[in-house]
Amino acid sequence: TQLLEQSPQFLSIQEGENLTVYCNSSSVFSSLQWYRQEPGEGPVLLVTVVTGGEVKKLKRLTFQFGDARKDSSLHITAAQPGDTGLYLCAGLRAGNYQLIWGAGTKLIIKP
Amino acid sequence: DTGVSQDPRHKITKRGQNVTFRCDPISEHNRLYWYRQTLGQGPEFLTYFQNEAQLEKSRLLSDRFSAERPKGSFSTLEIQRTEQGDSAMYLCASSLGGLGGYNEQFFGPGTRLTVL
Numbered sequence: 001t002q003l004l005e006q007s008p009q010f011l012s013i014q015e016g017e018n019l020t021v022y023c024n025s026s027s028v029f030s031s032l033q034w035y036r037q038e039p040g041e042g043p044v045l046l047v048t049v050v051t052g053g054e055v056k057k058l059k060r061l062t063f064q065f066g067d068a069r070k071d072s073s074l075h076i077t078a079a080q081p082g083d084t085g086l087y088l089c090a091g092l093r094a095g096n097y098q099l100i101w102g103a104g105t106k107l108i109i110k111p
Numbered sequence: 112d113t114g115v116s117q118d119p120r121h122k123i124t125k126r127g128q129n130v131t132f133r134c135d136p137i138s139e140h141n142r143l144y145w146y147r148q149t150l151g152q153g154p155e156f157l158t159y160f161q162n163e164a165q166l167e168k169s170r171l172l173s174d175r176f177s178a179e180r181p182k183g184s185f186s187t188l189e190i191q192r193t194e195q196g197d198s199a200m201y202l203c204a205s206s207l208g209g210l211g212g213y214n215e216q217f218f219g220p221g222t223r224l225t226v227l
Contacts, residue, residue, distance in 0.1 A: 090153075099216065
């Protein structure tokens, strides 16, 4: 059973379009992290959200942590081919050191 | 800070052979993790070190897998008698653990293992 469900699993869109990917759980997390991974490389940390309702922006990427700290979303505005990659979310539960990982959303942005 | 490094980047071996991978974490990080990742999936936890102590090992990890972090710096992951099902990307990550931290993990580029 996947404790963190990511959706969609796969998304292919044209350059310039907007998109949102989701990371959902029935568990409460003290923090949640988003990573992007390119083929043949390790994941790269994009952002950490820690407060319910928090919104963080990273250029064209907007990350939101749900009010109840059980879910998160990543919105990309005007997607570019450089945004192509596997987007992973990982949650940390209070008192634990081990991250709980989602299976990822594979994003392809076509020029 | 050169980040997390892993060696080798690619390894092709024959079934039954032993392989060893090395990970050099970010120097001030006390926590080190090994993960396995197959195509299109998230990282699967294998084992975790805090300094030189191996504090947890996944139940999914067979006895053929062993990891060490002898001086609390670099770590090695050895797979004995490799099987075709061991083919995957092996990722190492490090983090700075401590009270109030979020355990943000920084990954190396991975070692791609192919067992023929």
